[in-house]
Amino acid sequence: MKKAQDEIREVLKLEGKEIVDETNLHDLKYLKQSLGNQWSDVKFRVMKYHLKLEFLSTHGQLEETPKYWTELESFYPERFENSIVDYRGNHFELIPFGAGRRMCPGLGQGLINVELSLATLHYHFDWKLPREVRSKDLNMYESIGTTARRKHDLLMIPSIHPCSPLKRM
Numbered sequence: 300m301k302k303a304q305d306e307i308r309e310v311l312k313l314e315g316k317e318i319v320d321e322t323n324l325h326d327l328k329y330l331k332q333s334l335g336n337q338w339s340d341v342k343f344r345v346m347k348y349h350l351k352l353e354f355l356s357t358h359g360q361l362e363e364t365p366k367y368w369t370e371l372e373s374f375y376p377e378r379f380e381n382s383i384v385d386y387r388g389n390h391f392e393l394i395p396f397g398a399g400r401r402m403c404p405g406l407g408q409g410l411i412n413v414e415l416s417l418a419t420l421h422y423h424f425d426w427k428l429p430r431e432v433r434s435k436d437l438n439m440y441e442s443i444g445t446t447a448r449r450k451h452d453l454l455m456i457p458s459i460h461p462c463s464p465l466k467r468m
């Protein structure tokens with residue numbers, strides 16, 4: 300998370316901006332790499348807003364293809380760093396949008412939604428687990444379904460980062 304936040308905050312600082320928009324997304328390389336490892340359904344409350352984000356996972360696919368990927372049980376976005384494999388249906392090792400004639404026509408829109416939301420949340424807030432929860436004790440089971448969701452909600456506590464204009468509100 301820290302690595303993704305540093306990347307976003309650096310990109311916006313260079314541009315003299317305080318809000319992430321679509322033009323920044325192509326510079327967020329680490330964030331994009333980490334999406335391949337994301338799963339879940341995140342609900343949270345920031346000030347008076349109740350928000351819900353859903354992430355789709357490639358975890359199941361990674362698990363099924365141990366000969367193509369290493370460290371399958373780890374959150375390891377760097378695995379995509381020098382990889383020619385993309386998610387656009389050209390490489391069957393990673394097909395979060397499917398492949399072929401029936402692949403997802405909403406790929407572009409879907410990605411922008413996920414990247415923009417995630418980049419915004421990373422830019423404006425630091426996220427911590429509640430004090431009594433240790434990351435190694437988190438239950439990472441997924442529920443069964445078309446998409447891979449967390450079986451148990453993940454509760455995180457946001458605090459506004461000094462670079463965010465929300466700090467001045």
Ligand code: HEM
Nearest residue numbers: 355395396397398400401402403404405406408409410413
């Ligand atoms: C991150 C977001 C998304 C992911 C991961 C995703 C993933 C997928 C997958 C895996 C399929 C099945 C492809 C296959 O059968 O080979 C699919 C199909 C489809 N998706 Fe998405 N999708 C996303 C967002 C969207 C959005 C935003 C839209 C519409 C605006 C959309 C519309 C569709 C439609 C209409 C199909 C059926 C295509 C067909 O059967 O010909 N998807 N999607």
